[in-house]
Amino acid sequence: MFKRISLIPIILLLTSCHSYLANSPVNLNDIMDGRCTIIDMTYPLNQNNAYWPGPSYSPFEHKTVATLENDGVFSAVYSTPEHLGTHIDSPNHFEDNQPSVDKLKLETLIGPASVIDISAKVELNADYELTNEDITLWEESNGRIQDGSIVLLNTGWWKKWNDYDKYKNTDDANKLHFPGYSEEAAGFLVEKRNIKGIGIDTLSGDHGISTDFAVHHIINGAGKYILENVANLDKLPPRGAILIIAPIKIEGGSGGQARIWAILPPP
Secondary structure (H helix, E strand, O other): OHHHHHOHHHHHHHHHOHHHHOOOOOOHHHHHOOOOEEEEOOOOOOOOOOEOOOOOOOOOEEEEEEOHHHHOOOEEEEEOOOOEOOEEEOHHHOOOOOOOHHHOOHHHHEEEEEEEEOHHHHHHOOOOEEOHHHHHHHHHHHOOOOOOOEEEEEOOHHHHOOOHHHHHOEOOOOOEOOOEEOHHHHHHHHHHHOOOEEEEOOOOOEOOOOOOOHHHHHHHHOOOEEEEOOOOHHHOOOOOEEEEEEEOOOOOOOEEEEEEEEEEOOO
């Protein structure tokens, strides 16, 4: 029964976007019949999860409060910052008068994924930022980024996920070093490509040494979201996948943990 209930949001999301699916290599029957490949883009929550290294943040905690042996039921309590693990930054995270995570429209949480791989450039420069030239090169090979797309940036930083110190990559001056989107690229994607949101396999949409968080201000200021610490980006093709995002619904929240998965068409 619980499994059948959990499928309802998926079906509602997919059927609400029937016009998109009609032109997509993925269709609802293929998904329900198991002919599509479904890739989990989410890291499990645990005490080792990466989170923003600030004084107001703390690690994920999970504590058992009842056991089958003693209480006849297994149950636990947990606590976590909103911006820990695989999560979403809702538009109100950096901008006033923008939707909180519970106000995000469901249709914005599903869309075609455009995956841009800059991992080779990041190997040479940990502070690398996606440029408009990178986007142009991607489009020359894969076609124009579709309206309503969710752009995902594969920087290769996911390889460091299991080592929090390497993932933060903090220098002696306590500055973070990891890749991100450039201000120019963020503006282009919002203004010229009408995206739904962006995602990345690092702690932030801005590169680590940013002090003004310009990318957050641009994306959130346009009423759009940022996905951070996204897993398995190396398993997605440049285009062709459908991304589905299911964030925790915190009333008034600035974001929160999200289960994210990608659906690939049948081979």
